[in-house]
Amino acid sequence: MTTDKQSGFQLILDFFYSLKLTMLLFIALAVTSIIGTVIPQGSLSPEYLHTISQSRLKLYQNLGFFDMYHSWWFILLLSLLSINLIACSIRRLPGIWKLVSRPVMIMDDVFEKTLSSLTTIEAQGDARIIRNQVDAVLTAEFSDPVITEKDGTFHLFAQKTSWSRLAVYAVHLSVLVIFSGAIIGSLFGYKGFVNIPEGKSIDTVMSRAKKEIGLGFAVRCEKFSIAHYPNGTPKEFKSILTVLENDRPVEGYDGVPVIVNDPLTYKGITFYQSSYGKLGEHEFTLSDPDGSNPQPLRLKSGGSATLPDGSGICLQHTTQDISRFLPGISGPAAQVEVHQANGVTKPFIVYANNPAMNRMNLPYTGGKLLQYRGGEELMYTGLQVAKDPGVWVVWLGCILMLAGIYSAFFMSHRRIWVRIENGTVTVGGHASKNQGGFQLFMEQLTTKLKDQLSKEGSK
Amino acid sequence: MTSSLLFNITTLAYLISMLCFFVHLATRNTQAGAVGSYSAYGGLLVQTVAILLRWKESYDLGMGHAPLSNLYESVVFFAWTIILIFAFVDCKYRYRIIGAFVVPFALFGMAWAQLGLNSGIQPLVPALQSNWLLYHVVTCFLGYAAFAVACGVSIMYLLATRAGLGTEGSRGAILDMFPPARLLDDLNYKAIMVGFPLLTLGIVTGAAWANYAWGTYWSWDPKETWSLIVWFVYAAFLHARLTRGWVGRRAAWLSLVGFAATIFCYLGVNLLLSGLHSYGG
Numbered sequence: 001m002t003t004d005k006q007s008g009f010q011l012i013l014d015f016f017y018s019l020k021l022t023m024l025l026f027i028a029l030a031v032t033s034i035i036g037t038v039i040p041q042g043s044l045s046p047e048y049l050h051t052i053s054q055s056r057l058k059l060y061q062n063l064g065f066f067d068m069y070h071s072w073w074f075i076l077l078l079s080l081l082s083i084n085l086i087a088c089s090i091r092r093l094p095g096i097w098k099l100v101s102r103p104v105m106i107m108d109d110v111f112e113k114t115l116s117s118l119t120t121i122e123a124q125g126d127a128r129i130i131r132n133q134v135d136a137v138l139t140a141e142f143s144d145p146v147i148t149e150k151d152g153t154f155h156l157f158a159q160k161t162s163w164s165r166l167a168v169y170a171v172h173l174s175v176l177v178i179f180s181g182a183i184i185g186s187l188f189g190y191k192g193f194v195n196i197p198e199g200k201s202i203d204t205v206m207s208r209a210k211k212e213i214g215l216g217f218a219v220r221c222e223k224f225s226i227a228h229y230p231n232g233t234p235k236e237f238k239s240i241l242t243v244l245e246n247d248r249p250v251e252g253y254d255g256v257p258v259i260v261n262d263p264l265t266y267k268g269i270t271f272y273q274s275s276y277g278k279l280g281e282h283e284f285t286l287s288d289p290d291g292s293n294p295q296p297l298r299l300k301s302g303g304s305a306t307l308p309d310g311s312g313i314c315l316q317h318t319t320q321d322i323s324r325f326l327p328g329i330s331g332p333a334a335q336v337e338v339h340q341a342n343g344v345t346k347p348f349i350v351y352a353n354n355p356a357m358n359r360m361n362l363p364y365t366g367g368k369l370l371q372y373r374g375g376e377e378l379m380y381t382g383l384q385v386a387k388d389p390g391v392w393v394v395w396l397g398c399i400l401m402l403a404g405i406y407s408a409f410f411m412s413h414r415r416i417w418v419r420i421e422n423g424t425v426t427v428g429g430h431a432s433k434n435q436g437g438f439q440l441f442m443e444q445l446t447t448k449l450k451d452q453l454s455k456e457g458s459k
Numbered sequence: 460m461t462s463s464l465l466f467n468i469t470t471l472a473y474l475i476s477m478l479c480f481f482v483h484l485a486t487r488n489t490q491a492g493a494v495g496s497y498s499a500y501g502g503l504l505v506q507t508v509a510i511l512l513r514w515k516e517s518y519d520l521g522m523g524h525a526p527l528s529n530l531y532e533s534v535v536f537f538a539w540t541i542i543l544i545f546a547f548v549d550c551k552y553r554y555r556i557i558g559a560f561v562v563p564f565a566l567f568g569m570a571w572a573q574l575g576l577n578s579g580i581q582p583l584v585p586a587l588q589s590n591w592l593l594y595h596v597v598t599c600f601l602g603y604a605a606f607a608v609a610c611g612v613s614i615m616y617l618l619a620t621r622a623g624l625g626t627e628g629s630r631g632a633i634l635d636m637f638p639p640a641r642l643l644d645d646l647n648y649k650a651i652m653v654g655f656p657l658l659t660l661g662i663v664t665g666a667a668w669a670n671y672a673w674g675t676y677w678s679w680d681p682k683e684t685w686s687l688i689v690w691f692v693y694a695a696f697l698h699a700r701l702t703r704g705w706v707g708r709r710a711a712w713l714s715l716v717g718f719a720a721t722i723f724c725y726l727g728v729n730l731l732l733s734g735l736h737s738y739g740g
């Protein structure tokens with residue numbers, strides 16, 4: 001019975017150790033990732049909801065397809081990959097570590113059969129002198145050898161970049177490091193946004209989950225501006241921001257320009273230029289056609305109100321100087337739209353300095369004279385706000401991964417053994433990669449050795 | 460002299476190169492092969508000048524930016540990287556015939572760009588105004604180009620080892636000129652070995668840029684996700700090869716799948732899916 005239990009356990013272990021699982025997970029992750037690129041993620045647009053049946057919607061919701069990269073099964077795949085990675089490394093690493101830390105330093109008759117490169121050189125003379133010569137050549141051409149003497153035979157061993165054997169594990173470790181950075185970020189960081197009108201300051205932001213988060217300091221928007229290319233497309237969106245602690249500007253954070261691709265970071269919280277809009281308050285008056293009995297009417301930019309006769313009025317654009325658009329007329333003006341009770345919509349312009357033209361609109365405003373009095377218009381800047389204490393861990397992981405991949409692919413662990421006995425020098429070599437190149441190197445090395453030894457021999 | 464004239468000359472050079480390689484393939488004429496290589500090199504040179512000239516022209520127009528900002532410019536750059544990598548392989552291995560399977564990718568790109576895409580120099584939208592654009596796009600496309608070369612030699616491998624064609628007698632004239640299958644298999648692996656680190660670097664620089672510009676290094680936008688899919692496919696290729704000994708036809712097929720995913724990541728995402736990356740669709 002115990003054997004059964006053991007083998008069941010062993011089966012599970014083998015499953016986690018297996019490279020088959022790794023491949024399966026790579027493919028599974030690749031295939032399932034496609035789902036999220038064809039099904040919309042996050043909040044669903046009304047257009048999309050029209051195109052999908054109710055039962056399909058339910059199914060997708062239950063499977064987490066609308067936020068699939070955070071769904072339980074996607075996280076499960078990533079967790080399995082991590083477990084697989086850890087399990088395999090635990091199993092293999094000790095062997096590799098031994099190879100690196102305690103290399104085979106003596107090439108005997110059995111071991112030499114396993115080597116791809118093997119040459120023998122005849123060399124007469126004192127073994128000690130030969131040993132010193134081989135030592136010198138190896139040191140000059142390759143690296144410092146370790147010398148062992150065993151039963152009157154000298155063994156030399158030299159190696160290069162043995163640590164490259166560990167590179168694969170550095171790559172694997174880096175995956176785990178990146179995952180932990182992402183976890184730290186999601187536990188201790190947040191993403192949010194905030195709108196700041198020009199001249200105003202805020203000390204809280206709204207998180208993606210619609211929660212208010214205190215910053216611990218305040219940010220004021222001094223100004224927002226847009227620059228254009230000659231053809232009219234936007235060139236730059238710029239906010240001038242000031243960080244305030246206890247209502248005082250912080251030195252070095254006073255009037256900092258923030259543009260797309262150039263954010264502001266303070267105390268680990270970063271503010272990114274993301275959107276903008278207009279805010280404003282506008283004054284109108286409604287009076288009898290001759291101007292008597294004026295009543296004020298206030299409208300916000302883009303706002304609406306109800307006129308005395310029950311029709312709705314909507315403010316669309318304003319300018320403080322109409323002469324730019326209508327030469328010959330001056331002063332402020334506003335473009336409004338009236339929605340009459342009978343369903344007719346009528347857009348027109350209301351002037352500040354031109355009662356005569358305003359009187360032409362009397363039929364649309366229930367016989368009242370509507371006049372624009374001017375207003376104040378200001379921009380607000382929309383900022384993305386992010387705090388991510390895990391991001392440095394992620395970068396560390398990325399650097400480790402890149403360095404690891406580079407060494408795993410392009411660095412070769414090269415080893416050379418030399419045995420000196422009874423007038424023969426046997427040279428063996430092994431490379432973990434680029435065998436062709438190493439073969440060439442070994443040929444050159446043995447030629448040098450032969451030269452050196454025969455030179456000494458003829459003396 | 461304008462860059463657009465030079466790009467037309469480039470396209471012509473790649474066309475000549477491809478035709479010569481086809482003649483070389485069909486007739487075993489070695490001179491044709493040589494002309495194929497030299498036209499490709501000449502085209503590469505002209506294209507290099509053209510890209511630099513276009514860069515300068517954008518400054519003359521007052522919007523100065525590297526020519527990597529829309530679909531047209533990226534397709535042109537992709538063609539350039541493919542020929543660049545082909546030139547390395549050609550100089551190193553001297554099997555001209557490989558050109559017949561790699562140059563068409565570059566020619567197709569140039570022809571499509573010149574005939575089908577809007578080639579006007581446009582001002583750079585604020586979202587792309589960053590040096591990261593350069594690092595990100597250059598590394599990604601060098602990676603893609605290495606995968607294109609891997610795909611080309613994989614097609615050759617699959618042709619060369621098709622059942623019935625393996626035996627010496629029936630190999631036929633064309634296959635006689637192919638490099639040995641073992642070399643093709645090795646080239647497939649080597650190209651992916653170069654492309655994979657470049658793709659990784661491309662993804663990392665993209666993440667670094669996204670973090671710098673938007674505050675998130677990863678937002679699962681379709682382009683990011685597809686680049687990860689490509690990465691998984693080639694990671695699977697490498698693991699299958701390094702630890703399970705997947706070589707030969709299976710490796711060649713995986714390489715084709717990987718390049719199909721690469722092309723979808725590059726074009727399919729831009730043209731079919733929407734997201735933060737769909738520049739100049």
Ligand code: HEM
Nearest residue numbers: 017018019022081084085088092168171175405408701702
């Ligand atoms: C990118 C470069 C990578 C290279 C060159 C690489 C290389 C290797 C090699 C050579 C092995 C066999 C190890 C051995 O036999 O001791 C291996 C195993 C493995 N790799 Fe990777 N790897 C890479 C990336 C990754 C990544 C990104 C993951 C996962 C996210 C991963 C997951 C695994 C797993 C789970 C194994 C264990 C299989 C086993 O030992 O049986 N590898 N890898």
